[in-house]
Amino acid sequence: MTVTQTAFKAAMLDPAAAVPTGIVNPDGAAASKRFDVYRNNVAVSLSDALEAAFPVVRKLLGDEFFRAMAGVFLRKHPPKSPLMMFYGDAMPQFLGRFEPTKKFGYLPDIAKVELAIRHAYHAADATSADAQAFGTLAPDALMGTKLRLAPATQTVTSDYPIHAIYRANTQTDAPKPVMQAEAVLITRAGFDPEIHHINAAAATCIEALMKGQSLGQAMAIADDTLDLGAVLGLLLAQGAVTEIY
């Protein structure tokens, strides 16, 4: 007669499953509609969380499609932690493999951008470094210099025009996306994350800097489309550099 939490969980996640024996109404009879309250609460609360977390993916798929997809996702990937603010880390991989969405190659990368924006929103606060420090560096010391970047700083690189798609679905006057590979940089100067269009070489360079490599090393890894001055200018202007050392 004992209803284990394993049995409760299995029946709760499978709407077609029988309600565990031992769950009753006040008259001692079976209570399937009462059990459905939990089935519904869990599905609705997790779907709502995914809708709030991935507004652009939702807009691209449409409400009905998104809701159906979320119903499959939440059963395959229930949250692994009570921090709902970060729920959905498995979404990019899921969208890339889920039969009805895998033909939309850009979707996983859009989901990555939305995850990165949420992580940026909750990232630790940071104080930006004084850009004047660059002015005091000896010319030959520049390439050995390292930068510490604010915890909110992230990049996403894609074979698709992710910046243009993101903008077209979040701004009213944005141009129509043109098929091309794009990368984005996400920064947070105050409390609101911002998304910037960068090229793949800039993303490679910034990722190297985040790993603690020097400007010279980061430049060597990126290809010759890198405009190091522009990358540094963007990072400094967005308050993303917290230390120059």
Added chain:
Amino acid sequence: MLDATQNPPLPARSGVGYKAQHYSDIMESPGPLGWLEIHAENYMGDGGRPLAQLRHLAERFPISVHGVGLSIGGEGDLDADHLARLKHLVSWLNPASFSEHLAWSTHDSHFFNDLLPLPYTPKTLDRVATHVQQVQETIGRQMLLENPSSYLAFAESTMSETDFLRELAQRTGCGLLLDVNNVFVSATNLKTSPQAYIDDFPLDAVGEIHLGGHDEDEDETGAPLLIDSHGKAVVDPVWALLDYTLAKSGPKPLLIEWDTDVPEWPVLADEIERADRALSLVMS
């Protein structure tokens, strides 16, 4: 367990569950607002606006931290990482109160974002008591545990909910959070008397009272099935149950919970005023 540096307990005034969209209203025209309750998990990020707002609010109002993710009733061990995050939050914020639910929400490392029910047996009591003690030792203070909304019963239960909570409070020294809407919802759903529940509740252990709205449905037999939605105004029978409770308990900190379809601030301010009027009836 109380240490001298801990903030004073919640005042016997009316508070509200904090929603970020009301930040400016609360800072500019709080009206009779006496304190605020936050959901612990929303403030476990590393930084950004949520924590900045919370720091500002905590300078002006007593704060109650209300957890929804500890899974105190879980069959497995408490999540050590989550416990550590809670300890960190309680340490820096030094809130007036910390509370959680008599429920489970995590099993086999999966979190369901809902408060799931427990059978009331000596075995459940042992487990919950161990978890409550672990939480209190970790955060270095007393916690309050909230009575759930029940939609169904377990045939295996051998204790009443009130006996279960009384015994738990005695064994662990924890306090109780009495949600009178949950009492009304459970009593309706399980065909018992809400007043009898209050009569049997250990009111001395109550550190806070919750009020919220519920939805109405029915089960397959046509019996009423109330759902604790926190998406509406508090209904008159729940206000009456609050009066009944306060007449027996004396003044307690009251909280309006409104978590879905959250209204504009003036609607919540009206609910706070109504709660204040209920309190004034029992203030000597």
